[in-house]
Amino acid sequence: MKTSFPSPQSFFRQRRLRLSVVLIILIGIYVLSMTIVNFQTWTSIVKIPAGIIWLFHNFIPTERSISYLGPILYQLWRTLLVSISSTIIASLFSLVFAILGAQTTTPHPVLRIVIRFGASLLRNIPVVAWAMILLFSFKQSDFTGFLALFFMTLGYLTRAFTETIEDLDAEKLQALQAVGANYFQCVFCGVLPEAASTLTSWVLYMIENNLRDATLVGLLTGTGVGFLFDFYFKSFRYDAAGLIVLLIAILVIVLELTSTMIRRAIA
The missing domain is CATH 1.20.5 (Single alpha-helices involved in coiled-coils or other helix-helix interfaces)
Structure with missing residues (x-):
């Protein structure tokens, strides 16, 4: 037929x-x-x-904008530090949760379900919503912005790290187990070295992303370069607000180029 x-x-x-x-x-x-x-x-x-x-x-920086350069650079530096610190701390917790929640390395299936559900919950709440929720408890401070970025990054990286670990070749872990390696030896000798390059790329990506989000969070928490942008904008000093946008764009581009160089070095 x-x-x-x-x-x-x-x-x-x-x-x-x-x-x-x-x-x-x-x-x-x-x-x-x-x-x-x-x-x-x-x-x-x-x-x-x-x-x-x-x-x-209105938003093109002028000669008068140079007089605002000092405060802008200071607040931009603080915003960058908050972005980097929240990402690094969240990535450490995410790595632990990802190892416990990945299908190939989880100690128990129930733990895997709990971690994946928690990661999905954290990452599906927008960073602005996190900032507004935490604002009632921690008031307007850098710590509020740090926590908002931390929780969102924790959920995002946990999910990304989990999928990265699950995509690894399971035969290598089985080979380690066959020669008598225990759980921690399989993780530190089989999983982490193999996934280090991809995990680092995710961390670098989140630093870039969190710098942009930190600017938005600063509008709510009254801190960083986001608050300064809001202040200049409401004061009709659009040239200073435009200078902030320009410097943020330059910093993001520099971070992206640096991240690309690091990825190539560790590839």
């Missing part, structure tokens, strides 16, 4: 039909959403050029 296959023309016709149906559904959802919230799409699009012109006219 011969099996008949669809012709190439028929295959591509069906594919185009499915894509067209999906596109129509997405457009319908968009139109329905805009109707419910009364969003004027065309009016907003027309106003975009004027908004961009105003942005570049």
Whole structure:
């Protein structure tokens, strides 16, 4: 009995039909959403050029902005320290939880379920929500921003580390167990050396990401360069606010280039 296959023309016709149906559904959802919230799409699009012109006219740093450079650099340095410290501390806890929660290294299946559920819960709460929740207990302080970044990073890295460990070759662990290696020897001699490069990449990525998030958290906690941006913006000193945005972008680019160099060195 011969099996008949669809012709190439028929295959591509069906594919185009499915894509067209999906596109129509997405457009319908968009139109329905805009109707419910009364969003004027065309009016907003027309106003975009004027908004961009105003942005570049007001947020371009001027000679007067140089006088604000000292306070801005100081607060940017504090923000960077909070980002790095929260990421490093969270990565240490995440590594422990990932080893206990990964399918190949967990001591007990129940512990794996608990850790994965906790990691999903932590990482699915936005960092802004964490900052607002912690604000009631710890007030406006650098420690509040640190904890907000810590909890979000803990959930994110635990999940990422867990998947990294589970993707490793299980035969190496089985070989270590076959020669009599105990649990800790399997972890420190088989898992960590093999996953070190990928785990380091995740940590470097989160430092970059947390620097951006720390700026937003600073608006709520009244600390760091985020608070300074909010202060200058509300004081109509847009040139100083624009200088902050420019320096943040430069710092993020420098961090990204540094991270790339480190990844290549340890690859």
